[in-house]
Amino acid sequence: MAPTSASDIPSLNLLYKLKKLDVSRLGPLKGASPVHNDRIGLFRGDITTLSVDAIVNAANTSLLGGGGVDGAIHRAAGKGLLAECRTLGGCPTGSSKITNGYNLPCQKVIHTVGPVYNDSKPAESEAHLRSCYRTSLELAVQNDLKTIAFSAISTGVYGYPSLDAANVACDTVRKYMDGDDGKKLDKVIFVTFEEKDVRAYNSLLPRHFPPSIPASSDQDSITGEQAAEAEAKASQLPDVPTTDPADSEHVPKKQRQSNED
C-alpha cells in the first residue's frame, strides 16, 4: 500500500461536509472559530504509513524505543533511527526532540515525552501534555516543516484518559494555530488508532474547530463530484490494524514509569 500523503487525509471542512463528524450536540462555542478547518486533518490508522513532513512519536525519556506507537515507529524506521536517538541524551517529560525519518515515508520524526497520567496531580499531567503538543509544533516550524501528524500522546500505556487528552491536544493545537507561527503550518493531523480515541476526537474536534455554518444548511455546499472524490480518497486509506504491534506488552515503558516519578 502506497503511503498516505497529507493532501489525501480529509480536512475537518471535508468531514463536516460529508457529515462524518457529529455536530448535533454542539452547545454554545466560546472563542472557537472555523478558520483553521482546512488545515486540520483526522486520520485513523498506522502513523508509520503517513508521508507527511513530520510524525510525532509518543516516546519515553530514554528516547531509545519502547512499545506501542514508539515500537511501531522504530521498527518501520530501521536501525538508523535508534542510532540517532542514542546521540540525543534522552528527553525530559513534556519536551520534544527531532530526528530524521530513515525508512519511514515521513521526512522527520518528532519524539515527544508525554506524562504518565497521575490522577492525584491532573494539573501537572495536563501541563506536561500541553507542553508536548506545543514543543512539537515549535520544532516543526523551526525546521520549516509544513505538515505534522500527531499520535494520541500518553493515551496508551501512560494512561491519560482519552477525552481529557483529546481536549488538551485540540486546545493546544488551536491556540498555536491562532498565533503567527501557526500560519506557517499547512496541515496538522490528529491520528487515532484505538476506538476510544476515535470517539474522543470525534466528539471534541467539533468543539474546538466548529463548522463555519450549521451542518443542516451545509448540504448544498459540496457537489456530488466532490463527495464521490472524497469517498474514493477515504476508501483508499489503509485499513486500521486490528491488533497492536507485536511488542505492545510495553515492558520497557513499565520500567520507565519509575523514571517519571
Ligand code: ADP
Ligand atoms: P504512551 O506511552 O504515550 O501512552 P502508547 O504508544 O502506548 O504511548 O500510546 C499512544 C497512542 O498511540 C495510543 O493512542 C495508541 O493507541 C496509539 N498507537 C499505537 N500504535 C500506533 C500506530 N502504529 N499508529 C498510530 N497510533 C498508534
